Amino acid sequence: MNDTKFPISYIHGKYLLFDIEAIKYFREKYHILGILSGTLPQLPQQNIFLGLPLQLMKEEVYYLVKNGAAFIINDGNVHEEHFNSLTDNDRKAIADERQKMAIEQMLTARTKENEKKIQIMKKINKEIPLDTLEYDSTKPVNLTMVPVDTNTKGLKSDHLEASSIGLPEIExxxxxxxxxxxxxxxxxxxxxxxxxxxxxxxxxxxxxxxxxxxxxxxxxxxxxxxxxxxxxxxxxxxxxxxxxxxxxxxxxxxxxxxxxxxxxxxxxxxxxxxxx
Missing domain, CATH: 3.40.1350.10 (Trna Endonuclease; Chain: A, domain 1)
Incomplete structure (x- = not known):
């Protein structure tokens, strides 16, 4: 039996789950479905094949908390407190990791584009300039498409539960x-x-x-x-x-x-x- 309590994130009036393990556990044990609401940054208007986070109804949230399976956290406050507690070295490590991921994404995209160009050149028998696969450190990197880890699993569970907020108002x-x-x-x-x-x-x-x-x-x-x-x-x-x-x-x-x-x-x- 899993006795772990999972955090439910309260963000701008919505109750969201970002942890796939929590979603599986709630669905199997408590019959909680929720609604997937996540879209890809490249396809913000997609309305099928949605992903995380999972949005919960107030009744689902109330039921989970009442049965001791979850607690509610104000996601913005928790992450702000966590970020403020980081040292300069921690913040630099996070920024460097995002920079590294952005460069890898950029080079992977260029490699795929070059593969398409090579196929086109074979068909038309004409040279097409290929994208360079070297990173120019003098140019800024676009971080828009770099995912940000919003999961609260990295934060201490006892600290999260201690800062939990009250139950939603229900009919x-x-x-x-x-x-x-x-x-x-x-x-x-x-x-x-x-x-x-x-x-x-x-x-x-x-x-x-x-x-x-x-x-x-x-x-x-x-x-x-x-x-x-x-x-x-x-x-x-x-x-x-x-x-x-x-x-x-x-x-x-x-x-x-x-x-x-x-x-x-x-x-x-x-x-x-x-x-x-």
């Missing part, structure tokens, strides 16, 4: 149905594209088609009839069922005070018969 009705489904083996993704809170999968979303459109409610919330009809029709139309749930409160017969209530979470699925 209780949304969180309770999220928690209920995850604890029963479902995997959940955001449901915005279907106009619901979540989309639920009976197993890993890479292997299964989603089964439910999910909305959480308070037990005494009134649900308009048109919404019941529309939710059922929409779910059936996209080969899913509409799942709603709420926290039922029942007074304990042994004690009648407000602090002694037996709470049970109930769920109901709605389908449109003969439709879709």
């Amino acid at each position: 209780r009705s949304r969180y309770l149905i999220f928690e209920s489904l995850v604890m029963n083996g479902f995997f959940l993704n955001p449901g915005l594209r279907f106009g619901c809170d979540f989309v639920a999968y009976p197993g890993d979303a890479l292997r299964f088609h989603s089964h439910f459109l999910v909305n959480g409610y308070n037990w005494n919330d009134e649900i308009p009839l048109l919404l019941l009809i529309g939710g059922g029709r929409l779910g059936t139309g996209v080969k899913k069922a509409w799942l709603i749930g709420g926290e039922q409160e029942q007074c304990n017969s042994a004690a009648s005070d407000d602090n002694n209530l037996d709470r049970k979470y109930r769920q109901y699925s709605i389908e449109w018969s003969g439709f879709g």
Whole structure:
């Protein structure tokens, strides 16, 4: 069993994971999917085949922290503190390493370009000037494409956890149905594209088609009839069922005070018969 707590980075209102080991662990043990949101610097508008970081919903963050699997850090503050603690020699070593990586990238790109030119010369039987493969130290190196290590694994875990921040504010009705489904083996993704809170999968979303459109409610919330009809029709139309749930409160017969209530979470699925 892995007892390690992983840091979740809080950056400009978003909760992000940069550690692939944390992503694998959360997915396998806690059924947390998240949304990959990273793009390549060369292709900032790409919207498929995205990579790290993984963005988490507030409900996912709350669930992980509540179960002792993670803690939240203010990423900007932590890295600023870490950078300020570096000596001049440490900073010079980091700058030199980035310079070295930039030169290697540049020379690799030139080598590939020369290979293309050689192939073209063979076809047209004409000489084309090749790029030099020697580095001119008098010219500045472009560091734009050099990756920066944003992983917090290099920082001490106890220091990170000591500087952790509080839990995100969540809507209780949304969180309770999220928690209920995850604890029963479902995997959940955001449901915005279907106009619901979540989309639920009976197993890993890479292997299964989603089964439910999910909305959480308070037990005494009134649900308009048109919404019941529309939710059922929409779910059936996209080969899913509409799942709603709420926290039922029942007074304990042994004690009648407000602090002694037996709470049970109930769920109901709605389908449109003969439709879709």
